[in-house]
Amino acid sequence: MKIWVKRATTAACAAVTCAVMVSSCGFAGSSDTGAAATIDAFAAALSRQDAGGAATFTTAPGQAGDSLTTTLKQMSAQRVDVDVENPVEYSDGTATFSVTTTWNWDKGRVYESTSGGTARKLSSGWKVTWDPAILHAGLTAGGTLREIRTDAKPAPTVRSRSGRAFMVAQPVNEIVLDPTRTADLNASVRALAGVIAPIAPMITGQVIREKLDATPGKAITAVGLRDSDMQVLAGDPRRVPGVTVNRSDQLVMADRRLSSPLEDGLTNYWQAIRDATAGWQVEMLGPGAAPRKLAGEQGPPGPDVPTTVDQGVQLTLGDAAVEVGQPATILTLDAQTGAILGMAQNSFAIDSGVDIDRPYPVGTTLNPVFDAIGRAAGPQHERGEQLLDRLGLGVQFTVPGASVPTPDRPGIATIDFRPGQSMISMTNMAAFGVAMARSAAGQTSSVPPFVLKNVPTKVSGGDLGGLDPAVVRPVLQAMTSTAATGDASDLTRAPGLRALVGTNGPEGPGWFVGLQGGQVVVIYTEGPKSGTAALQVAQKYFTIK
Known part of the structure; x- marks a missing residue:
């Protein structure tokens, strides 16, 4: 037997059998303390993007807090609308509900999903049974959602006045040292300088230390290396404590012999084209699984950038x-x-x-x-x-x-x-x-x-x-x-x-x-x-x- 909390009345209780009347009529109509109240409070906190607050209304606050925090950060929405529908309490101390979550970003980008969840009445009161699928149907333990920018392929090329490639988009590996992630910073600095010495001898330990001193306690990028550079290093920089390698497409000189103060201005203009033609995508992530695209749009690639440079x-x-x-x-x-x-x-x-x-x-x-x-x-x-x-x-x-x-x-x-x-x-x-x-x-x-x-x-x-x-x-x-x-x-x-x-x-x-x-x-x-x-x-x- 089920009771619709928001519509439950004394008359309704009187119409059921005496055996059920005791367990159901005790909370029917008490929406401020019943399942619906807890579910609504959970949804309201999630709408405020208050991961910790939403997690307190669940059966597993720790797990829920971690999962919600990660998803909210990765989705980075301007506004989240969480609407609860059909909250239903049952006489066995459980409840079910449906939830529609709408993620809103700038430029009219919207993603809406509908999922379901359950709640249980514990000694401490009603709690939403924690399950990542509340956020999106099919989301499993350890899974999260994320919204990412997408860029059309191929990326624009910056061309010289003859039409030859002057600057091109290539994968660049940023070698990042985080002082908070190593127990011996001096040792990490020495080790990193040694690893990159074959390709970047000017980035000495002293140079790395000066970068760290300029921004105390913050991670610094020691050097950015192309894929071919990574092949001649004196070791794997990832093995140095505190070091990570962030790989992304960046605009670099097609001819490695060239460098110019014009690079910043040309990169800014190139980036403006990329920004204007950028798309977006919502993905579902799960342990051991490839990202699954849920929604998104991508426009055509931007035009090449013709310059007067010789x-x-x-x-x-x-x-x-x-x-x-x-x-x-x-x-x-x-x-x-x-x-x-x-x-x-x-x-x-x-x-x-x-x-x-x-x-x-x-x-x-x-x-x-x-x-x-x-x-x-x-x-x-x-x-x-x-x-x-x-x-x-x-x-x-x-x-x-x-x-x-x-x-x-x-x-x-x-x-x-x-x-x-x-x-x-x-x-x-x-x-x-x-x-x-x-x-x-x-x-x-x-x-x-x-x-x-x-x-x-x-x-x-x-x-x-x-x-x-x-x-x-x-x-x-x-x-x-x-x-x-x-x-x-x-x-x-x-x-x-x-x-x-x-x-x-x-x-x-x-x-x-x-x-x-x-x-x-x-x-x-x-x-x-x-x-x-x-x-x-x-x-x-x-x-x-």
């Missing part, structure tokens, strides 16, 4: 950047279009955090420019600012695929006509160089730098546009003079060179901007004698290009 130029830039033992970054562009052909920097510049967007002191480098603008604008300050903008010096550029803007590094040029007070980014200097090259070739307007084909650069804080001959003519003359008889006159193998060179004092930074062979070359260096260092990098580039 792989040959990029390789040459990398060789030039390592010419000096201080921070050095070199950028080249097509002199007529502003297309970025490549960018490279040495390890010292990487350690210093030099990037394409950050403003740096320009020192004496642009004195000929400021002088020319001062003469052309006279006392008209607004006219002077307009002339600066049109040269690309007074505006802010956001270059998709190259810029990685952050709130504390807006990349805005600061122009002050007082010596040593002006600051610009490498992007600004690049735009200036292109403006000069275009003017020398008879063009009358400036254009912004760019690296992604058919994706425009955002210009803010002013406008590019027509170039004033009264400004560009004396500046081109100064650039010619600097290359012929000035600071850049010792450079060889650079026929037709026009350049400006300058520093911000003995400690730098130093700049070089040159027009040669249809290219604009911008070099930024830091440290003592940085002007000389910039010229050394330039000479190396002209020698090997």
